[in-house]
Amino acid sequence: MQKPFFFEIIYQSKKSRARVGRIHTPHGIIETPNFVPVGTNATAKALDSVLMDQLDVQLMFCNTYHLMLHPGSQLIKDAGGLHTFMNRKKPIITDSGGFQVFSLMHGSVHNELKSKGKKSDSNAILKINEDGVLFRSYRDGSQLLLTPETSVQAQKDLGADIIIPFDELLAFHTDPQKLKNSFDRTHRWEERSLNEHLKNPNGQAMYSVIHGGIDDALRQKSCEILRNLPFDGHAIGGSLGKNQEQMLTLLKNMMPHLPIDKPNHLLGIGDLPSIQPCIELGIDTMDSSHPTKCARHGMLFTSEGIIKILNSRFKNDFTPLDPACSCYTCKNYTRAYLQHLFKAHELTAYSLTSLHNIHYMMQLMKSYRQAILDDKI
Amino acid sequence: MQKPFFFEIIYQSKKSRARVGRIHTPHGIIETPNFVPVGTNATAKALDSVLMDQLDVQLMFCNTYHLMLHPGSQLIKDAGGLHTFMNRKKPIITDSGGFQVFSLMHGSVHNELKSKGKKSDSNAILKINEDGVLFRSYRDGSQLLLTPETSVQAQKDLGADIIIPFDELLAFHTDPQKLKNSFDRTHRWEERSLNEHLKNPNGQAMYSVIHGGIDDALRQKSCEILRNLPFDGHAIGGSLGKNQEQMLTLLKNMMPHLPIDKPNHLLGIGDLPSIQPCIELGIDTMDSSHPTKCARHGMLFTSEGIIKILNSRFKNDFTPLDPACSCYTCKNYTRAYLQHLFKAHELTAYSLTSLHNIHYMMQLMKSYRQAILDDKI
Numbered sequence: 001m002q003k004p005f006f007f008e009i010i011y012q013s014k015k016s017r018a019r020v021g022r023i024h025t026p027h028g029i030i031e032t033p034n035f036v037p038v039g040t041n042a043t044a045k046a047l048d049s050v051l052m053d054q055l056d057v058q059l060m061f062c063n064t065y066h067l068m069l070h071p072g073s074q075l076i077k078d079a080g081g082l083h084t085f086m087n088r089k090k091p092i093i094t095d096s097g098g099f100q101v102f103s104l105m106h107g108s109v110h111n112e113l114k115s116k117g118k119k120s121d122s123n124a125i126l127k128i129n130e131d132g133v134l135f136r137s138y139r140d141g142s143q144l145l146l147t148p149e150t151s152v153q154a155q156k157d158l159g160a161d162i163i164i165p166f167d168e169l170l171a172f173h174t175d176p177q178k179l180k181n182s183f184d185r186t187h188r189w190e191e192r193s194l195n196e197h198l199k200n201p202n203g204q205a206m207y208s209v210i211h212g213g214i215d216d217a218l219r220q221k222s223c224e225i226l227r228n229l230p231f232d233g234h235a236i237g238g239s240l241g242k243n244q245e246q247m248l249t250l251l252k253n254m255m256p257h258l259p260i261d262k263p264n265h266l267l268g269i270g271d272l273p274s275i276q277p278c279i280e281l282g283i284d285t286m287d288s289s290h291p292t293k294c295a296r297h298g299m300l301f302t303s304e305g306i307i308k309i310l311n312s313r314f315k316n317d318f319t320p321l322d323p324a325c326s327c328y329t330c331k332n333y334t335r336a337y338l339q340h341l342f343k344a345h346e347l348t349a350y351s352l353t354s355l356h357n358i359h360y361m362m363q364l365m366k367s368y369r370q371a372i373l374d375d376k377i
Numbered sequence: 378m379q380k381p382f383f384f385e386i387i388y389q390s391k392k393s394r395a396r397v398g399r400i401h402t403p404h405g406i407i408e409t410p411n412f413v414p415v416g417t418n419a420t421a422k423a424l425d426s427v428l429m430d431q432l433d434v435q436l437m438f439c440n441t442y443h444l445m446l447h448p449g450s451q452l453i454k455d456a457g458g459l460h461t462f463m464n465r466k467k468p469i470i471t472d473s474g475g476f477q478v479f480s481l482m483h484g485s486v487h488n489e490l491k492s493k494g495k496k497s498d499s500n501a502i503l504k505i506n507e508d509g510v511l512f513r514s515y516r517d518g519s520q521l522l523l524t525p526e527t528s529v530q531a532q533k534d535l536g537a538d539i540i541i542p543f544d545e546l547l548a549f550h551t552d553p554q555k556l557k558n559s560f561d562r563t564h565r566w567e568e569r570s571l572n573e574h575l576k577n578p579n580g581q582a583m584y585s586v587i588h589g590g591i592d593d594a595l596r597q598k599s600c601e602i603l604r605n606l607p608f609d610g611h612a613i614g615g616s617l618g619k620n621q622e623q624m625l626t627l628l629k630n631m632m633p634h635l636p637i638d639k640p641n642h643l644l645g646i647g648d649l650p651s652i653q654p655c656i657e658l659g660i661d662t663m664d665s666s667h668p669t670k671c672a673r674h675g676m677l678f679t680s681e682g683i684i685k686i687l688n689s690r691f692k693n694d695f696t697p698l699d700p701a702c703s704c705y706t707c708k709n710y711t712r713a714y715l716q717h718l719f720k721a722h723e724l725t726a727y728s729l730t731s732l733h734n735i736h737y738m739m740q741l742m743k744s745y746r747q748a749i750l751d752d753k754i
Contacts (some may be wrong), residue, residue, distance in 0.1 A: 041721040042714075048725050071717045079695050079713060084395070087709050147741060248443050315448070318456050332427050332464050337419075340448045344418040347724055348425050 005161070005205035005232055007263045011373050016281030017255060018372045023059075023233075023263050025084060025091040025161035026203045030058045033279045033368055035084040035270055036093065036287035042064050042076075042086040045292050047358065048349040049088040055355070058090055059162075061287040065097035065146075065156050069139050073157035081159030093162040093265070093287070096151045096193070098209070099169050099237070114302065122350050130185065132166070136353055141348065148192035156202065157160045159346035162233070162265075165193030165259070169238055187225050188212050194229055205232035207265055213239045214246060215251045223257035236283075244274055251281045258282075270361075280370055280377060291361050293314045295353035298342050301360040305333075309353070314339045328352075382538070382582040384640045388750050394659030395749045400436075400610075400640050401581045402468045402538035404460060407435045410656045410745055411469065412647055412738045413664035417443050419453075419463040422669050423727040424735065429527065429706060432732070433739050434538075435467055438664040440685045441531050442474035442523075444460055446516050464503035470539040470642070472663070473528045473570070475586070476546050476614075507562065509543070519745030524713040525569035533579065539610070539642075543572030544586045548617055551590070560595055563588050564602050571606055582609035584587045584642055587691075590616045591623060600634035610640040613660075621651055635659075647738075649678065656745055657754060668738050672730035675719050678737040684712075686730070691716045704736035 004024070016310055025028040037052070040063045044052055062082060067073060074339075079085035132147030145279040151166035167186045170179060184310060190208055197206045200232040208226035212218030223259050226234060236254070240247040247269070258264055263284045270288025278286060280357040291301065302322035307314070309321075317335040329352040341349035371377045381401070388397040400407040414421050414429070417440045421429055429437060439459060444450060456462035460467055467594035504511040509524030528543035540582055567585055574583045585603035589595030603611060609665045613631070617624040624646070635641055640661045647665025655663060668678065675686040684691070686698075694712040706715075706729040718726035748754045 041717070041723055043718060043725045046724040046728070048709070048729060050705075070720055072715070075693060075713070077710070078693060079684050085711075085714055085717075087714070121708075125581075282467055307600070316452060316455060332425070334456070334462075336452070337426070337462055337464070340418060340462075341417070344443075344449055346420050347423040347727055348416055348420045351728055352425060 005203070006263070007233065009261070013372050013377055014375055016280040016377060019284075019289045020261075020278050020369050020372045021263065021284060023091075023284070025164075025205065025294075027089065027161050028058070030091055030285065031366075031369060032284040033060055033293075033365060033372075034285050035275070035365045036061045036078040036265070036285050037292065037358055038063075038088070038287055038289040040289070042067060042082060044354065044358065045289075046290075046296065046347070046354040047306070049086045051355065052358070053089050055358050057259075057358065059285060060088060060090070060092050062086075062092055062094050062158070063097075064094045064151065065100035067094075067158060068097065068144070068154050069137050073154040075156035077159070078239070081157075085132070085160065087261075091162070092158075092160040093207075094158050094160040094164065094207075095267075096153050096155065096164045096166040097146050098151070098167040099268075107270070119251075128168075130188075132189075133168075146205045148189045149196045152193050152196040156197075156200065156204070159202075161275065162207060162215065163197065164209060164235060165190040165206055166196075167211065169211075169239060170213065175221065179213055179215070183211060183222070185199075187222070190226065191229060194231065198230070205233060207233040207263075209237040210233045210254070211238040214241045214250055216250070219250065219254045220257050223254060226318045227257070227259050231262070233265065233284075234258050235265040235267050235372070237267045240269070247274070248277050248281065249279065253281070255282045267355065272306070275364070276368065276377065279372075291357040295357040296350045298339075298349075298353070300353055301357050301364075309335065309339050310342055321353075321356055322360070323358065325356065327356050329356040329359075341350045381558040382580070384610065386638070388469065390749045391752050392658040393754060395656050395754045396637075396659065396661075397746050397749045398640065398661060400468075400661070402582065404466065404468045404538050405435070407468055407662065408743075408746060410742060410749075411662050412529040412652070412742045413434055413438045413642070413662050414669065414735055414738070415440075415664055415666040416463070418447075419444060419459060421731065421735065422666075423673065423724070423731040425705055426463045428732065429735070430466050432735050434735065436468070436662060437465060437469050439463075439469055439471050439535070440474075440477070441478035441528065441535065441536065442473075444535060445474065445521070445531050446514050450531040453714040454534035454536070458534075460536065466537070469535075469537040470584075471535050471541065472644075473532065473541045473543040473586075474523050475528070475541075475544040476645075505545075507565075509566075510545075524662075525566045526573045529555070529570050529573040533574075533577065533581070534607075536579075537581065537582060539582045541584055541586060541612060542567040542574075542589065544614060546588075547590065550742065553592055556590055556592070557717045560588055560599070564599070568606060571608060573615070575607070584608060584610040584612040584640075586612045586614040586644070587631070588615040589619045589636070591627055592652070593627070596627065596631045597634050600631060604634070604636050604639075608639070610634050610642065610661075614644045614646050617646070621654075623650070625654050625658065628655065632659045649683070649741075652741070653745065653754065656749070668734040669731045672734040673727045675726075675730070677715075677730055678734050678741075678754075686712065686716050687719055689728050698730075699737070702733065702737065702740075704733050706733040706736075 021032040036059045038061045148166040154164040208231040210222045212222045266286040270290045303324040316336040320330040386398045398409040415438045434465045440643045446696040519752040525543040532540040585608040647667045680701040697707040
């Protein structure tokens with residue numbers, strides 16, 4: 001008998017919508033607010049699952065799309081599920097593959113914003129209709145059909161603690177009629193996903209994905225539709241605007257329309273300046289590849305701010321990366337040594353710094369939880 | 378007061394020249410015979426120093442040439458020496474940079490053998506004369522002079538437990554007169570290196586480098602010259618022939634000319650089939666980047682032989698990489714998962730498999746030491 005999924009609020013801040021909570025899952029508790037590192041291919045880049053457990057990463061985000069293409073969701077099912085396959089003991093969340101439909105069509109979020117919507121659809125997408133999306137695998141050119149039902153089935157094979165309904169993520173630059181059509185369809189897809197999931201919940205929880213782009217009225221409507229369906233929590237997806245200010249305004253207007261007794265998750269956001277304002281607006285968890293990507297580019301998070309380890313002032317700096325940090329890297333290696341490893345293109349550089357940035361994020365979130373309990377946020 | 382360098386023979390096999398010994402150094406004991414992993418840039422590739430200590434790597438090989446070019450031997454001296462810079466607690470051996478003179482002129486040993494000596498000298502070498510070698514840095518084009526004295530000074534800055542005199546490594550395809558001239562010069566360079574070292578030994582030991590290519594008489598002469606100088610041990614360098622058979626014949630004829638009461642080291646050899654025959658001929662230590670290079674190419678050492686992890690038969694193999702192995706990788710991850718990480722080009726693959734191959738080598742050498750004690754080798 002698997003432990004049931006439930007959410008408890010430990011403390012509601014008196015100063016903001018921030019709250020401290022606990023999400024109970026079959027693989028343990030996620031203390032909130034928390035940061036969710038990304039392990040696209042069933043590993044955090046340059047780190048391994050046992051180490052992620054040791055770093056107290058309480059929830060990890062894996063990408064269904066990538067895992068469907070390789071090694072395949074059936075193989076992972078045969079291995080005993082994603083936890084067994086990658087040897088992770090703690091909770092996992094998977095997405096639906098919907099985000100990748102967007103990526104295939106428009107390139108990255110950043111590139112799409114820059115292109116002002118002029119970039120044409122990629123020929124990787126063969127067909128989108130009410131049923132779902134037919135596209136070509138970037139790996140071997142084979143055709144793959146993603147529908148609400150196939151996405152949920154793949155996520156059943158993977159067996160993550162939290163799964164996501166199949167949705168369509170439109171670009172920031174989309175005309176209003178197209179947005180409206182997509183909006184309606186994506187909500188039908190989410191309901192189909194939920195129905196497919198509820199045939200065999202198997203201990204998994206499903207979060208909805210709130211859509212509506214940067215239109216407050218559509219966001220509100222999305223909240224109304226989705227909170228009335230038996231989702232276990234709500235993720236916030238779709239375009240969140242072109243800058244932090246727009247995102248925070250959007251969240252400020254939207255968050256009161258989400259039920260307070262269910263956990264929420266902000267998809268794809270995790271840059272350092274965004275975290276505290278999002279927590280203050282009531283965000284429980286958020287995922288991003290930002291800390292590990294930064295690490296691999298020598299952008300290291302410290303108690304004194306982000307440092308660029310390749311900066312010449314660290315050449316002869318024989319002090320730890322962050323004197324205030326207790327991680328393996330800071331206990332054992334210096335700034336000068338890390339700079340040397342980067343300059344020598346040693347893989348060791350990426351492991352040591354990714355470990356540090358993830359450790360930093362876990363400690364940061366712990367300090368935010370304490371700050372809420374202390375009524376400082 | 379630094380602990381003195383000395384070598385003790387624990388057991389001499391009754392069946393062969395193989396022996397079990399202990400090399401005492403300022404940073405601890407090296408049990409012999411032993412394998413010496415290479416950490417060219419002050420790290421084993423995809424692993425870190427603390428982990429190498431934990432894997433019981435008792436001697437590590439770092440390259441003076443690379444470290445002189447980056448980050449520079451003065452910077453490492455300022456850090457407190459190579460041990461402090463890279464945070465290694467156990468013994469280190471550095472080479473002289475002589476091997477790289479060869480590499481700059483001829484490309485890799487393998488390529489030189491294939492070219493049959495037709496490949497022209499690279500323009501990286503600006504001048505070779507009695508004094509030493511003037512060459513261009515591959516990093517920034519600056520001119521660098523390597524002489525016996527500058528090489529030893531650089532190795533004093535690095536502060537390894539065992540250092541190597543500056544020598545010239547000729548190609549396999551060299552005409553006899555050129556070989557003779559080089560032979561004489563390299564022995565003069567070694568004596569100059571030793572004299573420079575003895576001005577300030579500072580707890581370091583210096584091994585000679587036996588030369589003479591594949592000429593038994595020259596090898597014997599080299600042994601005679603160098604064993605009469607106060608070196609602490611003897612490394613075997615120069616061309617060792619074009620295949621394993623030629624190398625073993627060469628070693629068989631040469632080893633009786635080395636003093637039995639001093640440790641010896643075979644430079645740049647460490648492929649699995651060569652290890653036992655070399656041990657039987659009396660080799661104490663040998664270094665190679667082979668195990669880590671193999672790991673990064675998915676060639677993994679197991680109790681059942683070398684396996685190619687990308688082989689399709691491992692796709693659904695949910696057993697450990699080597700069921701007989703107790704390393705971190707084998708305890709935590711399966712063959713199917715490792716294959717997936719390789720196919721997804723995840724850096725994690727290289728760390729986990731490098732760790733395994735190094736662990737395998739350490740266990741293998743331990744088993745050889747026991748086999749000698751048991752008179753099985």
